[in-house]
Amino acid sequence: MPNRCIRPGDNPDLTKERETCTFDTDELAANLYGSRRNLERRREISQKVSADPDFADPIPHEFLSREKAVDATAKKSKVIFQKWKNLVKPEEMPHLVNEAVGIQGFPLALHHAMFLPSLNSQADDDLAAEILPRAKAYEIIGTYAQTEMGHGTNLRELETTATYDKTTQEFVINTPTRKAMKWWPGNLGKMSNYAVVCCQLIIDGKNLGPHNFLVQLRCEKTHEPLPGITVGDIGPKIAYNTTDNGFLALDNVRIPRRQMLMKHAKVSPDGTYTPPIHAKLNYGAMVHVRAHMIYSHGHLLARAAAVATRYSAVRRQGRIENGGPEVQILDYQTQQHRIFPQIARAYAILFAGQEVRDQYAKTLEGIANGQADLLPDLHALTSGLKSVVTFMGGLGIEQCRMSCGGHGYSDASGLPKLYGVQIGGCTYEGENMVMLQQTARYLMKGVKWAEQGKSLSPSIAYLGKKSGKSLIGLKGGDITREHEAILETLEHTARRLAIDASQLWEKRIKGGECKERAWNGVTVEMNRASRVYTRLFMARSFHRRLLSSPSSIRSVLSDLFSLYLHYECVDMAQHLLEDGHCNGGQIQYLKKRLYEDLTTLRPNAVSLVDSFEISDRELNSVLGRRDGNVYEALFQWAKQSELNYTDVLPAVKNYMMPMMEENRSKL
Ligand SMILES: CCCCC/C=C\C/C=C\C/C=C\C/C=C\C/C=C\CC/C=C/C(=O)SCCNC(=O)CCNC(=O)[C@H](O)C(C)(C)COP(=O)(O)OP(=O)(O)OC[C@H]1O[C@@H](n2cnc3c(N)ncnc32)[C@H](O)[C@@H]1OP(=O)(O)O
Numbered sequence: 001m002p003n004r005c006i007r008p009g010d011n012p013d014l015t016k017e018r019e020t021c022t023f024d025t026d027e028l029a030a031n032l033y034g035s036r037r038n039l040e041r042r043r044e045i046s047q048k049v050s051a052d053p054d055f056a057d058p059i060p061h062e063f064l065s066r067e068k069a070v071d072a073t074a075k076k077s078k079v080i081f082q083k084w085k086n087l088v089k090p091e092e093m094p095h096l097v098n099e100a101v102g103i104q105g106f107p108l109a110l111h112h113a114m115f116l117p118s119l120n121s122q123a124d125d126d127l128a129a130e131i132l133p134r135a136k137a138y139e140i141i142g143t144y145a146q147t148e149m150g151h152g153t154n155l156r157e158l159e160t161t162a163t164y165d166k167t168t169q170e171f172v173i174n175t176p177t178r179k180a181m182k183w184w185p186g187n188l189g190k191m192s193n194y195a196v197v198c199c200q201l202i203i204d205g206k207n208l209g210p211h212n213f214l215v216q217l218r219c220e221k222t223h224e225p226l227p228g229i230t231v232g233d234i235g236p237k238i239a240y241n242t243t244d245n246g247f248l249a250l251d252n253v254r255i256p257r258r259q260m261l262m263k264h265a266k267v268s269p270d271g272t273y274t275p276p277i278h279a280k281l282n283y284g285a286m287v288h289v290r291a292h293m294i295y296s297h298g299h300l301l302a303r304a305a306a307v308a309t310r311y312s313a314v315r316r317q318g319r320i321e322n323g324g325p326e327v328q329i330l331d332y333q334t335q336q337h338r339i340f341p342q343i344a345r346a347y348a349i350l351f352a353g354q355e356v357r358d359q360y361a362k363t364l365e366g367i368a369n370g371q372a373d374l375l376p377d378l379h380a381l382t383s384g385l386k387s388v389v390t391f392m393g394g395l396g397i398e399q400c401r402m403s404c405g406g407h408g409y410s411d412a413s414g415l416p417k418l419y420g421v422q423i424g425g426c427t428y429e430g431e432n433m434v435m436l437q438q439t440a441r442y443l444m445k446g447v448k449w450a451e452q453g454k455s456l457s458p459s460i461a462y463l464g465k466k467s468g469k470s471l472i473g474l475k476g477g478d479i480t481r482e483h484e485a486i487l488e489t490l491e492h493t494a495r496r497l498a499i500d501a502s503q504l505w506e507k508r509i510k511g512g513e514c515k516e517r518a519w520n521g522v523t524v525e526m527n528r529a530s531r532v533y534t535r536l537f538m539a540r541s542f543h544r545r546l547l548s549s550p551s552s553i554r555s556v557l558s559d560l561f562s563l564y565l566h567y568e569c570v571d572m573a574q575h576l577l578e579d580g581h582c583n584g585g586q587i588q589y590l591k592k593r594l595y596e597d598l599t600t601l602r603p604n605a606v607s608l609v610d611s612f613e614i615s616d617r618e619l620n621s622v623l624g625r626r627d628g629n630v631y632e633a634l635f636q637w638a639k640q641s642e643l644n645y646t647d648v649l650p651a652v653k654n655y656m657m658p659m660m661e662e663n664r665s666k667l
């Protein structure tokens with residue numbers, strides 16, 4: 001079943017790969033994006049962006065200074081949010097932005113990712129009616145300013161205050177110390193004129209904890225900072241350099257009472273405080289991003305896998321058999337072992353990302369109806385997924401980069417930037433070690449509920465099951481039964497790690513430590529339990545997707561799922577072996593199966609990444625281009641380096657030439 005990416009003039013090795021494909025790449029892509037119609041829309045948007053002269057890049061962004069890159073990004077953003085705004089649906093926006101602008105951020109990123117969601121879910125009806133239409137029409141640009149120079153993780157210790165003044169019915173927003181300055185918020189430095197600012201709410205001298213307030217930062221006409229406001233860009237970073245992550249100090253800035261986001265927690269004119277139905281509803285914007293970033297991180301890994309796979313199919317280096325031709329590097333087992341698990345993980349993350357977005361939507365619906373009972377489960381799952389997926393993605397992209405040899409180190413590959421952007425996810429929206437502990441808190445409760453025979457939500461139902469013997473390697477050649485045996489073993493391992501961590505914690509408490517100190521003594525084990533809980537969820541989610549997939553792609557998805565499960569189990573072998581649930585022979589069996597999977601997937605590898613349906617423009621990689629004509633493209637790319645504008649650089653003329661001349665004349 002030939003792959004539809006084949007076109008005349010392509011690199012013959014890539015064409016051959018595509019001709020031997022055993023599944024319909026469009027069918028898999030349609031399944032990934034939800035429907036044929038969605039796939040067609042995706043292609044339509046890619047084509048229209050490429051054809052729009054307003055999005056044309058005279059030279060690649062890699063060769064621009066930061067200021068010029070910010071300028072180019074802002075210019076394109078204006079086109080998106082004026083000319084294109086009504087041509088795409090909201091759910092198509094992220095793809096349009098990726099195509100048109102790239103992945104390093106744009107002026108309205110935080111406006112969409114956090115400002116609008118905070119207002120939507122936390123502003124009361126009056127404030128929402130006033131500000132949301134303006135924000136949605138891009139009359140104003142906003143961001144979400146929470147992190148301070150001195151505190152990011154521990155929100156309880158944020159220092160920015162919002163003190164209620166009953167006499168004027170205003171809040172006074174203040175930055176009391178240097179380290180209380182807001183530091184890091186995206187698009188805060190130069191682009192935004194409004195922000196949702198997270199402050200300690202103080203009423204009558206009492207601190208009621210972090211709450212969110214809408215603050216105008218800049219004049220709507222001149223864009224100059226308003227009185228009392230110091231704001232700017234924090235400087236260059238590993239990546240996201242077209243984003244103006246910013247600093248902000250507020251010197252006793254007064255805002256009307258109604259600019260507190262009061263849908264859940266409220267302050268009445270006389271200063272009476274009403275708490276929300278769930279104490280953490282103020283943290284909703286973070287949950288929103290965590291729930292959505294899983295999918296976008298799956299896409300970042302998918303890009304890296306696409307680059308590495310296609311390049312490995314066109315790159316020929318060395319021989320496997322003496323006297324044979326130089327081989328495609330994709331034929332080396334080590335190369336397959338590096339790259340194929342990244343393809344499988346990218347699919348797994350994308351599937352899990354879609355499930356968690358649905359779960360988020362259901363939880364929001366509940367909250368809108370006054371029910372926050374789904375929130376703890378969602379918070380535990382998003383915290384775990386956020387941590388596991390960003391770490392997995394970082395390792396995966398780096399493996400893909402290294403698998404491209406020297407060219408992977410060049411910005412031409414797109415991989416260094418991809419890594420820089422992706423790895424930020426380990427830190428933002430809650431540092432990974434911290435968020436895994438949030439998951440662990442929920443697991444510890446789950447262990448207790450299971451002991452007490454209480455009902456458990458689907459994501460932790462496994463805590464209430466009984467373990468049998470591991471059937472890995474004992475269920476004959478039936479792949480369906482093998483998948484089930486592995487999932488049951490993962491369930492056992494996730495359960496065992498959670499129970500062990502709970503017992504370790506209890507033991508320390510019984511030994512005389514307070515709960516919190518005892519917790520700190522077992523957090524490495526707690527986080528292990530959280531990771532395996534999350535990896536179990538991902539495996540289950542992939543399995544659900546496999547079982548519901550059409551027969552035309554079932555076989556290739558099953559092969560990919562087998563590889564995924566075998567790789568994850570070998571990667572977690574320590575946990576499987578530790579309590580004797582699996583034995584060495586079973587791990588050897590899993591490794592043998594994994595090596596077989598590499599061979600099985602080899603003919604479909606290129607087509608599997610083609611089904612990610614990432615256009616050349618979006619991929620932005622000379623090595624990963626669809627046609628595989630990388631060598632000519634590499635030369636054309638390098639010629640655009642500003643060092644090549646002249647044959648003799650001023651740096652050479654001014655320093656190197658005189659030095660050589662002086663040294664020659666000494667002889
Ligand atoms: C047009 C273009 C469109 C593009 C965009 C469109 C859509 C995009 C949408 C999404 C974006 C997708 C991808 C992203 C891409 C790019 C991203 C670019 C930039 C990223 C921007 C980054 C922003 C930030 O980083 S914002 C700052 C984030 N900061 C943090 O996350 C801080 C982490 N710290 C905390 O969350 C908390 O302090 C803490 C660690 C959880 C502790 O809090 P504390 O109050 O001390 O509570 P505890 O005592 O520990 O817990 C008490 C109790 O509450 C529970 N809890 C805690 N938090 C929550 C929560 N959020 N929800 C529910 N429950 C919570 C906790 O578990 C505990 O429960 P228990 O008592 O029952 O155990």
Ligand SMILES: Cc1cc2nc3c(=O)[nH]c(=O)nc-3n(C[C@H](O)[C@H](O)[C@H](O)COP(=O)(O)OP(=O)(O)OC[C@H]3O[C@@H](n4cnc5c(N)ncnc54)[C@H](O)[C@@H]3O)c2cc1C
Nearest residue numbers: 144145146147151152153184185186424427428429430431
């Ligand atoms: C690219 C990027 C974009 C960002 N965008 C925004 C934004 O738009 N808005 C915004 O408000 N913020 C933003 N941030 C800030 C981000 O949310 C914080 O950096 C993050 O929450 C971590 O906080 P911190 O930097 O204070 O790290 P710290 O809390 O100081 O953590 C430092 C280290 O200490 C350890 N640690 C800390 N606490 C614990 C604990 N309880 N248990 C175990 N270990 C611990 C961890 O190893 C951690 O890595 C962004 C950051 C980045 C990198």
